[in-house]
Every structure is written in C-alpha cells, then in structure tokens.
Amino acid sequence: xxxxxxxxxxxxxxxxxxxxxxxxxxxxxxxxxxxxxxxxxxxxxxxxxxxxxxxxxxxxxxxxxxxxxxxxxxxxxxxxxxxxxxxxxxxxxxxxxxxxxxxxxxxxxxxxxxxxxxxxxxxxxxxxxxxxxxxxxxxxxxxxxxxxxxxxxxxxxxxxxxxxxxxxxxxxxxxxxxxxxxxxxxxxxxxxxxxxxxxxxxxxxxxxxxxxxxxxxxxxxxxxxxxxxxxxxxxxxxxxxxxxxxxxxxxxxxxxxxxxxxxxxxxxxxxxxxxxxxxxxxxxxxxxxxxxxxxxxxxxxxxxxxxxxxxxxxxxxxxxxxx
Amino acid sequence: xxxxxxxxxxxxxxxxxxxxxxxxxxxxxxxxxxxxxxxxxxxxxxxxxxxxxxxxxxxxxxxxxxxxxxxxxxxxxxxxxxxxxxxxxxxxxxxxxxxxxxxxxxxxxxxxxxxxxxxxxxxxxxxxxxxxxxxxxxxxxxxxxxxxxxxxxxxxxxxxxxxxxxxxxxxxxxxxxxxxxxxxxxxxxxxxxxxxxxxxxxxxxxxxxxxxxxxxxxxxxxxxxxxxxxxxxxxxxxxxxxxxxxxxxxxxxxxxxx
Numbered sequence: 001x002x003x004x005x006x007x008x009x010x011x012x013x014x015x016x017x018x019x020x021x022x023x024x025x026x027x028x029x030x031x032x033x034x035x036x037x038x039x040x041x042x043x044x045x046x047x048x049x050x051x052x053x054x055x056x057x058x059x060x061x062x063x064x065x066x067x068x069x070x071x072x073x074x075x076x077x078x079x080x081x082x083x084x085x086x087x088x089x090x091x092x093x094x095x096x097x098x099x100x101x102x103x104x105x106x107x108x109x110x111x112x113x114x115x116x117x118x119x120x121x122x123x124x125x126x127x128x129x130x131x132x133x134x135x136x137x138x139x140x141x142x143x144x145x146x147x148x149x150x151x152x153x154x155x156x157x158x159x160x161x162x163x164x165x166x167x168x169x170x171x172x173x174x175x176x177x178x179x180x181x182x183x184x185x186x187x188x189x190x191x192x193x194x195x196x197x198x199x200x201x202x203x204x205x206x207x208x209x210x211x212x213x214x215x216x217x218x219x220x221x222x223x224x225x226x227x228x229x230x231x232x233x234x235x236x237x238x239x240x241x242x243x244x245x246x247x248x249x250x251x252x253x254x255x256x257x258x259x260x261x262x263x264x265x266x267x268x269x270x271x272x273x274x275x276x277x278x279x280x281x282x283x284x285x286x287x288x289x290x291x292x293x294x295x296x297x298x299x300x301x302x303x304x305x306x307x308x309x310x311x312x313x314x315x316x317x318x319x320x321x322x323x
Numbered sequence: 324x325x326x327x328x329x330x331x332x333x334x335x336x337x338x339x340x341x342x343x344x345x346x347x348x349x350x351x352x353x354x355x356x357x358x359x360x361x362x363x364x365x366x367x368x369x370x371x372x373x374x375x376x377x378x379x380x381x382x383x384x385x386x387x388x389x390x391x392x393x394x395x396x397x398x399x400x401x402x403x404x405x406x407x408x409x410x411x412x413x414x415x416x417x418x419x420x421x422x423x424x425x426x427x428x429x430x431x432x433x434x435x436x437x438x439x440x441x442x443x444x445x446x447x448x449x450x451x452x453x454x455x456x457x458x459x460x461x462x463x464x465x466x467x468x469x470x471x472x473x474x475x476x477x478x479x480x481x482x483x484x485x486x487x488x489x490x491x492x493x494x495x496x497x498x499x500x501x502x503x504x505x506x507x508x509x510x511x512x513x514x515x516x517x518x519x520x521x522x523x524x525x526x527x528x529x530x531x532x533x534x535x536x537x538x539x540x541x542x543x544x545x546x547x548x549x550x551x552x553x554x555x556x557x558x559x560x561x562x563x564x565x566x567x568x569x570x571x572x573x574x575x576x577x578x579x580x581x
Contacts, residue, residue, distance in 0.1 A: 054419060055419075055580050056415055056418060056419070056579065056580050057579055057580075058579060075580055076421060079419055079420070079421060079580075080421065082419075084419055086412055086415055086416070090411055090412030090413045090414075090415060090416045091411075091413065092337070092341070092408075092411075092413055094340070094341050094344045094345065095337065095340065095341075099337075099340070102333075103333050103334075103336075103337055104420070106326075106329050106330060106332075106333035107330050107333060107334075107417065107420040107421070107422050108420055108421065109326035109329070109330070109421060135344075151416070
C-alpha cells in the first residue's frame with residue numbers, strides 16, 4: 001500500500017463527443033485521511049469527475065494523481081489503491097451478499113487463505129452477517145449500499161470514492177453509513193472522496209467541501225469557512241395571515257436582502273441588524289406572525305451565494321456520465 | 324501463481340450460478356429444442372421415405388438440431404446477462420478490479436461453455452433414452468461434447484460482442500429472431516441434396532449453420548465422416564475466431580479505463 005493517500009487534480013477537463021464540457025478545468029487537492037465532500041446538483045460534473053479519478057474514463061486534458069499515480073497513464077496502479085462505490089449499487093440481484101464478496105476477493109487476487117476471513121470481517125463490519133446468504137434482490141436500499149461499501153473495501157484501499165452513497169436511503173441507513181465512512185477515515189486513515197447532493201451529508205461528514213456547478217468548482221473550503229464567507233444570519237418568518245405577506249416582505253426588506261423561499265419569508269440580515277430590531281418593527285406596525293426564526297448560514301446558503309440557485313432548484317438535468 | 328485462472332474461474336462460476344438461479348432462462352434452451360425436435364420427428368417422419376434420406380429414424384436425423392438451437396438460446400441469454408451488467412454498473416465494478424479485459428471475456432465465455440456442454444449432455448441423454456444410437460460410438464460422443472464446447476465459444480463470443488456493442492438487453496433480444504432465420508434456412512429438416520426448391524437449397528448451401536448441424540448429424544447417423552467433420556469444425560473454429568476478435572474489439576471500446 002502506498003503511503004501517499006492524496007488526490008491532486010490540476011485543470012482536469014472532460015469533453016464528450018458532440019456533448020457538453022462535463023468537467024471544465026477543475027483543480028482540487030485532498031489530503032491523506034481527509035473526507036472531501038464534492039457537492040453539486042445532477043449534471044454538475046460530479047460523476048464524470050469520479051469516473052476520471054477512478055480511471056474508468058480518460059480525461060480529455062489536465063492531470064490527476066490518485067495515491068501518487070497518474071490516472072491517465074497508471075490506471076492499474078491507481079485501481080490497486082482505490083475502492084469505489086459508484087452511483088447506484090451495482091450488484092447482481094441473483095447473487096447473495098456472500099457470493100459477491102467471494103467473487104470480489106477472487107477478482108482482487110486476495111490470497112486464498114485470507115479470502116474467507118476477509119469476507120466474514122467485512123460482512124460483520126457492515127452488519128450483513130445474518131443476511132449474507134440471501135440473494136441481493138431481497139435486500140433493502142440500505143443493505144445494498146452497505147454491501148457496496150464492503151465490496152469497495154475488500155482489498156483494503158487507501159482511497160475510497162463514494163458516488164452519492166446515501167441517495168434514496170432512509171435516515172437510519174444514512175446515519176449508519178455516515179458512521180462507517182467517518183470511522184474509515186478516522187481509524188484507518190482512508191482518504192474519502194464523497195459526492196453528494198445532500199448538504200447535510202457534506203456538512204456532517206466532510207472535512208472540506210468543493211462545490212461544482214456546470215463543470216467548474218465554484219467554492220471550496222471547510223463547511224465552517226464556506227459558511228463564514230456568507231457571514232450574516234438569515235431571518236425566516238411564517239405569516240399568520242396570507243394577506244400579510246406583502247406587508248411583511250416590505251418590512252423585512254428594510255433590514256436585509258430577500259432570499260425568497262416558498263414556505264416562509266426570509267431575508268439575509270444586514271450587518272449590525274439583530275432579531276430584536278425586526279421584531280420591534282413588526283410590533284410597531286401591528287404585524288402578527290406564526291413563527292420567527294434566525295438561522296446561521298448553511299451550505300445551501302453558500303450554494304445559493306455561489307451559483308445564484310438553491311441546490312434543490314438546480315437539481316435538474318443529469319450528469320452526462322451518471323445514470 | 325498467476326491470479327488469471329482464479330479470476331476466469333470466478334467469473335465462469337458466476338455465469339453458471341446466474342443461469343442455475345434463473346430457471347425461466349435456463350430451462351427454455353434445454354426443453355424448447357427438444358420439444359421442437361419431437362414435434363418435427365412426428366410431423367416429418369415421412370421424410371425418411373424419400374429416396375436418399377440418410378436414415379430411417381427422423382429422430383436420429385433431427386437430434387443434431389437442438390445442439391445448435393440450444394447454443395443460440397445460450398448466446399442470447401449470455402448476451403442479455405452481459406448487457407444487464409453494463410446497464411446496472413456491475414461491469415464498471417469488474418472494471419475497477421485488477422481483472423484484465425481478456426479475463427473478463429474468457430470468464431464470461433467459459434461460463435457459456437460449461438452450460439453448452441451441460442446442454443449437450445442433456446440432448447445426448449435424451450437421444451439415447453429415445454432410442455437413438457450414435458454411429459460414431461463413445462468416441463464420437465466425446466467429440467460431440469468437444470464440438471459443443473467449440474460452438475458455445477463461437478456463439479458465446481457473438482453474444483458478448485452484441486452485448487458490448489449495444490449495452491442493451493432489449494437489443495440482444497431483438498437480434499434473436501435474426502439468428503433463428505439462419506437456423507430455419509439451413510438443412511435442419513431436410514438433407515441439402517433432397518431440398519427440391521432451388522433457391523432454398525442454395526441458401527442452405529451457403530449458410531454455415533447447415534454445416535454446423537451436419538457435423539453433429541454425421542456423428543449420430545454416419546459415423547466418422549471426414550468431410551462433414553472438417554466442414555463443421557472449420558466453420559465452428561472460424562465463427563469462434565471471428566466472434567472472439569469482434570468481442571475483444573468491442574470490449575476494448577466499452578472498457579475505456581486507462
């Protein structure tokens with residue numbers, strides 16, 4: 001195993017024939033043992049980036065070193081140090097969980113004597129020991145994702161790529177997967193490159209986050225740094241009566257710029273303005289509201305600031321490389 | 324020790340296991356050709372009265388057909404399975420392992436060969452139970468199994484080529500009738516020299532499937548017919564070589580990995 005678990009990407013580009021420039025000159029660096037959250041809507045270029053970094057798609061130009069190996073010229077060496085759970089659990093519904101692990105240990109050329117113990121260890125780790133002999137077609141989404149992760153770990157990779165690992169999972173399965181990924185980075189010093197559409201996932205798991213939009217990285221930093229860039233909190237108000245909306249909007253816009261939301265009325269408060277200032281103004285005008293809330297900046301605010309859209313609103317179209 | 328044999332074995336095992344766990348796709352290649360053979364044997368029995376017909380048992384004459392028909396079924400099933408692997412991303416998972424492209428193809432085809440030989444054993448056993456005597460004897464049966472393996476390589480590689488090119492199970496299924504046309508315009512039901520319609524005799528004579536069938540038929544009816552064996556094995560080898568080259572090329576195109 002190499003001691004260099006880093007990912008270094010410089011001006012990476014992928015153009016599709018007669019298609020868009022899916023990845024448009026990105027630069028990024030992920031250090032050993034770091035969890036890097038790659039955030040963006042469908043079609044932003046996340047999956048294409050992962051396919052290039054995992055050697056499954058040659059870059060059009062630029063360079064990427066994964067574990068110290070060049071993805072364009074040292075594919076087999078890159079593959080020997082990485083594990084990947086790609087978008088959608090790519091499993092055979094007719095095989096059992098144990099069959100999958102057996103196949104994977106053989107294909108990864110794990111010595112015969114180590115295969116079975118490794119299979120059992122991984123089944124135990126992802127909590128699938130009891131379901132190991134059931135066909136995968138009977139697995140829940142969470143079980144499939146956990147098996148997917150176990151398969152990616154068979155050869156003890158030092159770098160792990162997870163492409164939207166929790167999409168479609170229930171909150172409990174999502175949390176369980178987060179815990180396992182965090183443990184891998186913390187205890188085994190595995191570098192994790194994680195793509196996600198979920199802001200919460202990036203916030204909870206990632207040490208640093210890169211936001212990609214239209215193939216370009218538009219922001220990068222720790223979640224705290226990115227939120228600090230936004231700085232000011234937002235204020236959210238739910239009116240008591242629908243007819244008060246225009247009046248409340250007008251009032252709130254005196255204290256900050258509107259960051260419109262369908263559910264509530266919201267403004268990003270100007271520097272020096274506090275909750276009490278707005279409440280006093282509402283009181284003075286006799287406005288009654290159902291709820292008032294101050295929110296610290298979130299990654300969604302960061303996304304909005306950097307791209308001009310909310311992540312939810314931007315989630316249209318699909319990544320040319322993604323399913 | 325090189326991991327290559329282990330990897331090929333693992334992929335072949337998966338291929339066989341998949342088929343065994345899908346009775347709906349495993350049974351038709353066994354039963355449908357036999358059912359068609361029995362039907363034809365009943366309906367076309369009178370053909371044996373034609374002057375020059377090579378045997379008085381139409382069953383012995385028709386027994387050659389399931390070998391090729393079963394191989395066609397297997398081709399489609401194997402191709403569909405591979406296309407599904409591409410569609411679901413399982414192929415990408417395999418591409419991320421140290422497995423060489425040649426091992427992926429070899430593993431896939433090895434699985435088809437195992438199934439092809441098992442099918443051949445089933446057809447031979449059925450024939451023996453129904454009273455067919457193999458003119459070439461036990462050595463001929465052994466050669467027949469070898470031939471079945473060779474034919475399975477050819478058709479298996481063809482199915483793999485189609486899957487790798489199209490990446491779509493539906494496209495493979497759509498191609499199935501085209502392959503069956505080759506079977507029906509062959510000498511499957513009548514010896515070529517007894518086909519009275521000129522254009523049909525011509526098509527059957529230029530159709531390689533006729534020679535694939537006649538090779539099997541010679542071992543059952545005639546014994547050791549050097550010409551039929553040479554033509555059958557020759558076309559089977561040619562099919563295998565061409566299909567393997569095409570499948571390897573399609574694999575290289577599909578597997579863009581660096």
